[in-house]
Amino acid sequence: MNILKKIQLPTGILTWITLIAGVWLVFNVPDDFQQGGAVKILYIHVPSAKMALLSYLVVTVASILHLWKRSETADILAEAATSVGAAFTAMTLASGSIWGKPMWGTWWAWDARLTSMLVLLILFKGLMVLRHSLDDPVKGARATAILAIIGAVDLPIIHYSVVWWRTLHQPPSLSAGSNAGIHIAGPLLTPLLILTVAFMLLTLYMTTVKARQIEARRRLDALETARMHADE
Amino acid sequence: MTPHPPSSDPSPVVVLENAQHRYGRHQVLQGIDLTVSPGECAVLYGANGSGKSTLLALLSTRYTLREGRYLLDGIDVRQEPHEARARLLFIGHHTHLYGHLTPLENLQFFTSLRTIPTTDQQLRHVINTVGLNKAVDKPVQWFSAGMRKRLALARLLLAHPKLLLLDEPYSALDTQGVGWLNAMLTTFLHNGGSLIMASHDPERVAALPHRPWQLARGRLHPISNAQESEAC
Amino acid sequence: MTPHPPSSDPSPVVVLENAQHRYGRHQVLQGIDLTVSPGECAVLYGANGSGKSTLLALLSTRYTLREGRYLLDGIDVRQEPHEARARLLFIGHHTHLYGHLTPLENLQFFTSLRTIPTTDQQLRHVINTVGLNKAVDKPVQWFSAGMRKRLALARLLLAHPKLLLLDEPYSALDTQGVGWLNAMLTTFLHNGGSLIMASHDPERVAALPHRPWQLARGRLHPISNAQESEAC
Amino acid sequence: MLIQAIYRIAWKDVVGDLRRRATLSSMLFFAISVLVVFQAAFEPDRQEALRLLPGLLWATTLFTTLVGLGRVFQAEEEDGAFEGLLLASVPRGVIFFGKWLGNLLLTLLVELLILPLILVLFNVDAWKHVPAILAILALGTLGLTGLGTLLAAMTRGARSRETLLALLLLPLTAPMLIAGVQAIAGILQADGIVAPWIKLLTIFDLVYLALAPWAFGWLVEE
Amino acid sequence: MLIQAIYRIAWKDVVGDLRRRATLSSMLFFAISVLVVFQAAFEPDRQEALRLLPGLLWATTLFTTLVGLGRVFQAEEEDGAFEGLLLASVPRGVIFFGKWLGNLLLTLLVELLILPLILVLFNVDAWKHVPAILAILALGTLGLTGLGTLLAAMTRGARSRETLLALLLLPLTAPMLIAGVQAIAGILQADGIVAPWIKLLTIFDLVYLALAPWAFGWLVEE
C-alpha cells in the first residue's frame, strides 16, 4: 500500500498535464466533414469505453489473485477498480447516448454493443451490492470475487459484438486491418491517442485514491474492533 | 430455597381457569388452573414436550385461548388482548432480536414500539449492566449464544411489566450471568411483579423465593419444594 | 467428580497446537494448545463470548484453521479436512435438523450421507432410546426445544466417531434426558472415544470423568476440578 | 401515537435499508435488467414498443414488487423477531400498515425512476404523458403493495415460499393489471378511454387496503 | 458412492417436495400465471404470438427459475442444517451437484408441462417442433440452473436476498437468453440458423458447470 502513496501525487500531476494537452489539441483540430461538432464527444467516449473495459479486466485479475493467494491487497484493488469502472461505464453510456442522438437519431438502440455495455453496468452494480449484502466482510469479498470472474464473459462479448453481429455501432477503427466504417484520420487520431493515455493515467490515479480510501476505512474498522475488545 | 407462603392476595395478577390448548388434534394442555399474586414467582417443571412452552405462549397471548378464562391484572385477556399485552413481557426460547441491528438499535426499537420513554444514555447503561458494553456497536447476528440471551433479558430492565414470562432463562448464561439475572428477578419480585418461568434447573431457581408446579399429561399440579428435583 | 489422571497416551486423538481464530480483525482465540487422548473428556468452561463455540467450530473443521497445527487421529486436518470429517461428530448450539422431515427421515438422511449402514428398524430403536417414540412420524418443526435436542443427540448412537464435539449438550434437556445423555457419554468414553464439550453446567458434567479447561482472554488453561464452579 | 408506531416499523425496514444504500438502487438495477430480458426475449421494433409500453411498465412493476416482497418480512424471520413484534401492544393493523408503508415507498421510488428510463431505452415519445402515467402507476401500486404485503405475511415460513408468493400474487393482481394497462394505453391514444379503468383501480385499492389489515389480524392469530 | 450422495441430497429436496405435492404444481401454476400476465400486458394477436413464442418460453423459464431459487437452500437455513451438511464427509462439489440436480429436475418438469400449454393458450401451431424446442430449452436450463444454484449459495443469508439474486442472475444470463431465443426462433422458421446458437449454449453450459462446483467450495469455506 506504501507504493500507492508514493505514486499518487506524480500520477495526479501527469494526468492533469496530458488531459490539458489533449483537450487543447481537441479544440484545435478541424471538425470532421461528416460528423460536425458532435465528433468532439469521441474524445470522451472512446477513452472512457476503453477504461471501463480495462477496469473490469483489473477487477477480474485482482479477484483471481484474491481467491488464489488470499491477498487482501488484491481485494482492495478489486473493490477500488469496481467503483472506477462503474463510473467509466456510466460515462460511456451517457456520452454514447448523447452522441447517438445526432448520429443515429435516437438516444438508445438495442444493438449488441450497447446492450452488453448496459449489462456491464448492471454487473458492476451487482458487484458493489453483493459485497455489502453479506454481513461478514470476508465472505462478501469472496463472493464478489467469484461473481466478478463469472461476469468476465461479458468482456469479449462487448469487444467483439461489433464483429460478431451486424450492429449500428462503429466497428473497431483504431485496430489495423479494419476496412469497414469510418476511419479516424490522422489529425483526429493524435488527440485521441493522447487523451487515451490521459484517461489511463486518470484511471490509475482514481484507483489509487479509491484504494487508499478503502484501506484507510478498513483500518479504521479494525481500530474500532480493537478498541471494543481492548482490556478483556 | 425459600418456600413461598401460600398467598391469598385479594387481587392476583394472573388468574387462569380451565385453560386448554390443542395443536391440530393433539391435546397438549387441559383444565389448567393457575393463580399468581403480585410478588409471586411460579416455576413450571415438566418433562420435555410436556407443554411448558405452550402454556407460556398462551399466557403471553401469543396463542389465543380457545376455552377457559384468563384474567391478567383484572383484564379479561380474551376480550382485550391488546390491553393485556401492554402489561406483560415474554422472553422465550427465541430472543426476538434483529440480527442486522446493534444492541442499541434493538433496544431502541423495543422501547419505541412499547412507547417506553428512554434516552440513549439509559439504554447504554442497561447494555453495560448486562455486560455487553464491549459489543455495543456490533450487529447482534455475531453475538455468541450467551450474549444474545443477555441482550434479550436486558429488556427486563426497560419494560416494567406486571407479569414476566420466561422460558428457560438460565440456558446459555454463564455463572456471572445467572447471578445477575437472579439479582434482577429478586428486585422485580420485591417490587411486586409477578413471574412465571419454565425451567429444567432447580439448582439455579433455588436462589429465588418461588412456588413450584409440575406439568404432566397435560395437567398442572402444585408440588412441594422437596419434589422439585424429580419433577423437571 | 472423578479427576482424570494426567494421561501420557502415546497416540492422542486430538493434537491442537498454537491454534488461533479471528473474526475479521477481532482475535477471539490465540495460541491454543489442546491434547486429548482416547477415552478422555475435555470440558471447556469460560464466560459468555469467550470463544468456546468458536474453538469447537475450529475443531469440527467448520472454520478453517489458518495458523497452527491440528492433528486428528494422526491426520493433518489442514491437509485432509475431508478425511478428518469422517472421524468426528459435532452437535452444536444448532440441531442441524430439517423441520419438514420426520425424525426417521432426518436420521435416514444423516446415515446415508455418512454411509453408515443401518436399517429403519435400528433407527426406530434409536428414536425410542431417546424417548421420542410417540413423535416418530411428526415433522421435526413441531418438536419442543428438548425434543429437538434429544433427536440431535440421537446421532451419537449411530455414528461411531473417534472425536465427539458437543456445545452445551445439557441445555433444554430434562432430568431424565440428562441422565440418559450421561450414560451414553460414559459408554462412549469407555469404548475409547474422545469427547470435547463446552458447558456452563459443572453440576451435570460432574457425572463424567473429565478434565476441565478454562478459556479466557483468548487463551486456554487447564484448571483443577476444584476451580470448575468459578470458571464457567 | 399509532402513526408513530407505523412510522417506527417502516423506519426499521426502509430507512434502515436506505441507510445501507443497497435496496433502492438494487431494485432499480433489477428493473433495468428486467427490461434487458424483455428486449432480448421479444425484440420489439419501434412501432411495437409504443404498443407494448403499458404492458412493459406494469409487468416491470409487478416483477419488481414480487421480487421485493421476500424482503418485507425477511428481518422478522430470524430468532422469533416477528413474535416479538406481535407481542408489543400495538394493534395488528398498525403492524400491517408499518410493513406496507415501507414496501410502498420503495416501490413508488423505483417506478418514478424507471419510467423515464423505459421511454429512453425503448425510444418511445410519450414525455408529455409522464405525470398522468405516474399517477396511474401510483394508484395501482397502492393496492398492489397492499395485497403483496398481505400475501407476504400469509406465506411467512411456508416452504417454497417465493414460488407460492408468486403463484398467489399474479392471478390476484391480473384484474388490476388489465385495468392499469388499459388506463395507460388510453392515455397514450388520443381518443382513449381512461376514466372507467381508473375507477376500477380505485375500487381495487379500497377493497384491498380495507380488507388487508383485518385479514392480517386473522393470519397472525394462533 | 459420490453419485449416491448427490442423489440423496437431491432426493431430500425434490422427492421430499414432490411427495408433498406442493412444489411442482405451484411452480407450474406460477408459470401459467406468468403467461396470463404476459397476455394481459401485451395482448399479442395470433401472428404476433408466433413471433413472441421463443421469448415467451425463455422469459417464463427464466422467471420460474428465478422464483424457485429461493427454495434451493431454504430447507438448509433452519437451525444450522446447512452446517450439518458441510460437516458430512462428502466433497463440496457433491453437495453442489446434489442441490443443482434437485433444482434442474423440477425446472425441466415445469418446462415439459408448460410448452404444450403455451401452444394451446396462445393458439400457436408449432406442434411438430416440440421435441426440438424442448431439447433446446433443456440445454439452456442446464447452465441456467447451474448458475442459479451457485448464486443462491452465494446470497445465502444476504439482506434483501430475492432482489439481489434477481439483480445478479438476469444480467449474467442475458447472453444465454439471446442464444436460446435465437435458436428456437431459428427452428420455427423454415430457413432459420440454429447450429451456432446451440454451440453458444453448450459453451455456456460447460463453462458454468465447470466453474460452479469449484466456486461453491470457495463460498462455503470459513
Ligand code: HEM
Ligand atoms: C450508448 C451508446 C454507446 C455505447 C454503450 C458505446 C460503447 C462503446 C464501447 C464499449 C466501445 C469500446 C469497444 C472496445 O474497445 O472494445 C466503444 C467504442 C467506440 N464507439 Fe461507442 N458506444 C455508444 C455510442 C456510440 C456512438 C453514437 C458512436 C458514433 C457514431 C460511437 C462510436 C464509437 C467509436 C468510433 C468507438 C471506437 C471504436 C474502436 O476503436 O473500437 N459509439 N463504444
Ligand SMILES: Nc1ncnc2c1ncn2[C@@H]1O[C@H](COP(=O)(O)OP(=O)(O)OP(=O)(O)O)[C@@H](O)[C@H]1O
Ligand atoms: N460470525 C461471527 N462474526 C463475528 N464475531 C463473532 C462471530 N461469531 C462469534 N463472534 C464473536 O466471537 C466471540 C466468541 O464467540 P463464541 O460464540 O465462540 O463464544 P462462546 O464462548 O461460545 O459464548 P457462549 O457461552 O455465550 O456460547 C464473541 O465475542 C462473539 O461476539
Ligand SMILES: Nc1ncnc2c1ncn2[C@@H]1O[C@H](COP(=O)(O)OP(=O)(O)OP(=O)(O)O)[C@@H](O)[C@H]1O
Ligand atoms: N407448532 C406446533 N404444532 C404441533 N405440535 C406442537 C407445536 N409446538 C409444540 N408442539 C407439541 O406440543 C408438545 C408440547 O410442546 P412444548 O414446546 O410446549 O413443550 P415444552 O414443555 O416446552 O418442552 P421442552 O422442555 O422440551 O421445551 C410437544 O409434544 C410438541 O411436539
Ligand SMILES: [Mg+2]
Ligand atoms: Mg419449551
Ligand SMILES: [Mg+2]
Ligand atoms: Mg457458545
